[in-house]
Amino acid sequence: MTKPELLAPAGDLEKLKMAITYGADAVYLGGESFGLRKGAKNFSLEEIDEGIKFAHSRGKKVYVTLNIIPHNEDLVGLEEYVENLYNLQVDGVIVSDPGVFSVIRRTVPNLPIHLSTQTSITNFETIMFWYNLGIKRIVLARELSLNEIKEIIDKAPKDLEIETFVHGSMCISYSGRCLLSNYMTGRDANRGDCAHPCRWKYYLMEEKRPGEYFPVYEDEKGTFIMNSKDLCMIEYIPNLIKTGIKSFKIEGRVKSSYYVATVVRSYRMAIDAYFKDPENYTFNQDWLDEIKKASYRDFTTGFYFGKPTGDDQVYASSSYIRGYDYVGLILDYDEESGIATIEQRNRMFQGDTIEIFGPRRKHFTQIIEKMWDEEGKEIDVAPHPQQIIRMKMVEPVEPWYMIRKNREDGING
Structure with a gap:
């Protein structure tokens, strides 16, 4: 077995350095354009250069997100931008749009391209379509079970890397392809500006009775009907490793440095403990207890062991637990x-x-x-x-x- 990469979010330069210091093998970050996290501070080219030098001097990698679903005006300047990234020796870029993919391949053909979870890849044939175009790493859709992931990996070419999310916030929409934010606030989630309406509290109002609000109950627990628990797979590290996943991805580019350090540290300890002695590996509850000392919602295993149920939602509140x-x-x-x-x-x-x-x-x-x-x-x-x-x-x-x-x-x- 090959030790999987532990991939951490970096919302700014401090978070990048924190993630690597606390055990990440690689980080992913967004520049000032073309990424899906306007809420993060994001990186200028000068900061990307500093971050890459910090990471490479420690034997770590840096990936840059270019994963918006672009309109025509969003493509302006892309060729120059990816040339700059290539010259800075970035280790890869993460894309979701075939047009962006085409521009990168035409402009800097040697720049490694990873396919974002936004492409909603759930089957082997789609993987082979992208592999034959030159993609060597794919971030699978979150909506796959461990058994489905293993079947894909067993069939896939050996030089194709599979990456999956193992920790962080879950989107209520399929692979993050949500139109609610755009419809309700004019902020386009697929261009990096989601307003997170899935976390809001909703009421029902009848057209001819304005001002009379009726609570919307999923059940007796409350009214936050689209509010998902956070993904947490630290208790199932052996299952993930045996499936053959190449990269374990942590969500959270808008989270704090403290959050990044705390979560990365626990996953680093769990992965290293397994590879030190796989036969006698036991889960250490301290790892999970430490994660709970950063802000979080209650935890779920997402789709890994089957489709989520009502137990995977938080109906009473959209607040984080922060002890x-x-x-x-x-x-x-x-x-x-x-x-x-x-x-x-x-x-x-x-x-x-x-x-x-x-x-x-x-x-x-x-x-x-x-x-x-x-x-x-x-x-x-x-x-x-x-x-x-x-x-x-x-x-x-x-x-x-x-x-x-x-x-x-x-x-x-």
Whole structure:
């Protein structure tokens, strides 16, 4: 068996560096045009160049999304853009449209092209159609079971790579091909600007009774009738590996750096543990518990073990569950004094209990006994965004370690 690639989202340069530091083999990102995540900060060409250099120096890869379903005006500048990406030595681009595919093959024929899940590929014949055109990696539709994926992989040419999503938000529409956002808000989901109307709360109003709203119930649990749970397959790593999937993809380019680090870290640990000793591998509940310390909806296995049922929806609320806040990033550590330099990300108070974790170690807990600002003045609270503070650590730490603390309410709407 070949160890699968762990592929992480990168919504900006910090998230790219965080994903790779915490164990991703590759990242995917969007540029300022041609991608499907306007909500992410996205990358200028200069930032893509920096990200590629950071990744390649560590033996990792970078893929760029060009997966919009374009109108004529959306194609303007594509040739120049893909030439720039090729010159920056990007490891591949992700496309969904045959026209975009044709432009890339004509302009930079040696640039590897991956086929996006937006193409809704669910069968072997469609795979062979694209393979014969030169595609060497395909991101399958989310609507396939493990058995269907295995059948495709068993039939496919050995040099064709299959990639599937293993974690993250699920779209209510088939492979993300949704028109609701465009119809209701004028924001085109297939051009990167989805308003997520599937997460809204709906009521029924009769035409001749304006202002009289009746709740729409899927059942007695609530009214969020299209709100899917999040995909999470970390408990089934052996099943995914034995199927022959080449790349395990995590969704979340608009999620936080903390989310990316936390999720990537757990999947990295699970994959490495399996390959260290496949015969004696057992799932470690800590991996899932750690993921739950980032924001999430309740989890589902999607279509992997059969079609979703009512249990795969969240009817009561569209809010994320968020039990922890990301409060600080370790920038530096002095071994002699045991004092860390920290960039604040959320308020911290003297007396708070915090958890510190890094990419290659279990978290540890300590109480904030003292903090100092940049001038060395002792402070009892760090209230300012990205404020630089110093704090004594009870155990050694390294740059890129993260600090979190438990929230009292546990829910963030």
